[in-house]
Amino acid sequence: MAQFKEGLLYSESHEYIRVEGEFGYIGISDYAQHALGNVVYVDMPDVDDEVTAGEEFGAVESVKAASDLISPVSGTVVEVNEALENEPELLNKDAFANWIIKVQLSDSSELDNLMDAKAYEAFCENA
Amino acid sequence: MNNRLYGNLIFELSKEGRKGYSLPKNNFGAYEIPASMKRAEEAQLPECDELTVVRHYTNLSNNNFGVDTGFYPLGSCTMKYNPKINEEMAAQPQFQNLHPQQPADTTKGALALVTLLEKSLCELTGLAHFTFKPYAGAHGELTGLMTIDNYHRSRGDKARKKVIVPDSAHGTNPASAAVCGLEIIEVKSLANGQVDLADLERLVELEGSSISAMMMTNPNTLGLFETRIPEIAKLIHECGGLMYYDGANLNPMLGACRPGDMGFDVMHINLHKTFSTPHGGGGPGAGPVGVREGLQEFFPVVSPYFGNFGVMMRAYAYILSLGREHVKEVGPLAVLNANYIKESLKDVYELPIDTVCCHEFVFDGLKDKSTGVTTMDVAKRLLDYGYHAPTIYFPLLFHESLMIEPTENESKETLDGFIAVMRQIAEEAKTNPDEVKSAPHTTPIGRVDDVLAAKHPVVTYRQLKAEA
Numbered sequence: 001m002a003q004f005k006e007g008l009l010y011s012e013s014h015e016y017i018r019v020e021g022e023f024g025y026i027g028i029s030d031y032a033q034h035a036l037g038n039v040v041y042v043d044m045p046d047v048d049d050e051v052t053a054g055e056e057f058g059a060v061e062s063v064k065a066a067s068d069l070i071s072p073v074s075g076t077v078v079e080v081n082e083a084l085e086n087e088p089e090l091l092n093k094d095a096f097a098n099w100i101i102k103v104q105l106s107d108s109s110e111l112d113n114l115m116d117a118k119a120y121e122a123f124c125e126n127a
Numbered sequence: 128m129n130n131r132l133y134g135n136l137i138f139e140l141s142k143e144g145r146k147g148y149s150l151p152k153n154n155f156g157a158y159e160i161p162a163s164m165k166r167a168e169e170a171q172l173p174e175c176d177e178l179t180v181v182r183h184y185t186n187l188s189n190n191n192f193g194v195d196t197g198f199y200p201l202g203s204c205t206m207k208y209n210p211k212i213n214e215e216m217a218a219q220p221q222f223q224n225l226h227p228q229q230p231a232d233t234t235k236g237a238l239a240l241v242t243l244l245e246k247s248l249c250e251l252t253g254l255a256h257f258t259f260k261p262y263a264g265a266h267g268e269l270t271g272l273m274t275i276d277n278y279h280r281s282r283g284d285k286a287r288k289k290v291i292v293p294d295s296a297h298g299t300n301p302a303s304a305a306v307c308g309l310e311i312i313e314v315k316s317l318a319n320g321q322v323d324l325a326d327l328e329r330l331v332e333l334e335g336s337s338i339s340a341m342m343m344t345n346p347n348t349l350g351l352f353e354t355r356i357p358e359i360a361k362l363i364h365e366c367g368g369l370m371y372y373d374g375a376n377l378n379p380m381l382g383a384c385r386p387g388d389m390g391f392d393v394m395h396i397n398l399h400k401t402f403s404t405p406h407g408g409g410g411p412g413a414g415p416v417g418v419r420e421g422l423q424e425f426f427p428v429v430s431p432y433f434g435n436f437g438v439m440m441r442a443y444a445y446i447l448s449l450g451r452e453h454v455k456e457v458g459p460l461a462v463l464n465a466n467y468i469k470e471s472l473k474d475v476y477e478l479p480i481d482t483v484c485c486h487e488f489v490f491d492g493l494k495d496k497s498t499g500v501t502t503m504d505v506a507k508r509l510l511d512y513g514y515h516a517p518t519i520y521f522p523l524l525f526h527e528s529l530m531i532e533p534t535e536n537e538s539k540e541t542l543d544g545f546i547a548v549m550r551q552i553a554e555e556a557k558t559n560p561d562e563v564k565s566a567p568h569t570t571p572i573g574r575v576d577d578v579l580a581a582k583h584p585v586v587t588y589r590q591l592k593a594e595a
Contacts, residue, residue, distance in 0.1 A: 038578040063578055063581055067523075088582075
């Protein structure tokens with residue numbers, strides 16, 4: 001069964017963000033990796049790219065489907081998880097340990113629009 | 128493969144120096160090809176005798192599965208039977224041997240056929256004009272969107288660069304819009320699978336003056352009839368946009384209702400779906416685009432010729448052989464067949480939206496999820512029983528989508544046979560799940576590793592040799 005990790009914030013499009021000060025680590029939830037099945041490719045932005053809350057910043061491709069990655073916050077990409085280039089299956093192994101991009105947040109008030117683990121779990125149950 | 132030897136790759140059957148031809152003695156002397164035009168190394172071609180080549184490809188073709196071999200319920204694709212009379216008509220040498228550059232006064236019969244087909248399609252769709260130039264459904268979508276874009280620009284309305292598509296749309300809709308340089312806005316679906324009118328109103332209010340068009344499929348991707356088209360068309364037309372109808376799901380509408388009457392301005396038809404011409408991997412197809420009166424002057428030039436004429440001939444043969452009377456039975460029979468399967472299986476497969484469907488419907492996997500048997504496993508197991516698998520994992524609205532479209536051609540016995548096998552697989556999922564999870568067992572190639580295939584595709588003999 002899917003894990004709903006505490007301490008993270010979640011979006012309705014199944015991304016999570018782990019906030020550390022002015023930075024946030026963005027990835028896909030364990031629920032999302034379960035739904036996608038075996039991930040075979042992760043399309044990531046470049047460092048210094050701008051991301052906007054609610055807009056696409058990349059894509060995850062599995063054997064079942066290709067799915068856009070939607071950023072939960074706005075900001076600047078300061079790091080991408082390069083390990084995913086050769087080992088996209090890391091998302092299936094541990095979606096929470098393997099974040100996709102690290103972003104410098106430009107508006108931390110956007111975090112208020114996201115769900116905590118409990119709310120997200122309830123959201124997934126009703127999906 | 129019937130015979131292991133001939134089932135090898137053609138490269139593996141190659142013997143150096145073996146030939147399937149003999150050339151007469153050269154009496155004209157040697158001609159040296161200029162070095163600049165010569166390839167650097169010899170072409171690595173297989174060398175086989177004629178009989179080996181024939182056996183290899185004949186054995187290979189025996190592994191094919193088509194609608195002439197068995198039931199092919201591939202949802203969203205309308206894999207209907209292609210009546211043989213279509214082929215007979217298209218094979219007439221007077222038509223078959225036409226050349227696209229032939230003088231027009233020698234091709235009047237062919238031109239007349241194009242006009243007659245256009246008239247038939249206009250009558251069936253309620254639109255006023257068709258262009259036959261597009262070579263496929265997606266090409267038709269692009270042509271249709273370019274037509275709409277030309278129309279807006281002709282009025283100096285250059286800000287209309289956004290296209291609304293439902294979240295249940297075929298992937299080609301946003302893709303075509305993007306290729307046309309347009310931006311995509313998604314409108315949500317309601318729990319009943321239909322377009323959320325409130326969300327559409329919000330989008331129109333927000334973006335009204337930048338909306339170029341709304342693209343819709345009706346029945347939609349869940350096989351459900353969109354009942355609010357008049358209100359949707361009104362909203363889009365009032366803000367200055369046009370309505371685009373994706374003809375992928377036209378089949379159940381044949382004889383029942385017409386996109387033109389519902390308020391659609393532009394549409395494409397996949398002749399290879401609704402009008403029984405062969406499906407090819409991207410061709411030979413035809414995606415004619417129809418428009419309401421006044422928009423025909425905005426058709427872009429997407430091909431120098433009239434389009435895929437052989438396909439048009441087959442479609443016209445299909446329309447004529449059914450006639451005005453029987454073409455009306457296509458839609459209702461397709462709908463009846465789909466509902467018959469749906470109702471016969473919904474106690475063992477999960478039916479997320481339990482309502483009357485049109486030509487196709489979507490299950491969300493097996494009802495009993497505790498066995499761990501997935502939609503992929505069910506699809507693979509169907510191959511063991513001699514059925515082509517339905518469309519799986521599409522649409523994305525559900526996790527375990529299994530999309531079934533039987534078409535109007537199938538007999539009750541065929542449908543009953545399929546239903547019995549689907550029920551048996553559901554039973555096997557409980558009693559012998561490993562058998563289902565490791566299927567197929569009877570096909571020439573068993574369960575393939577799709578992760579490896581996606582991550583590390585080996586598609587040439589050279590690659591294969593390098594791997595070994």
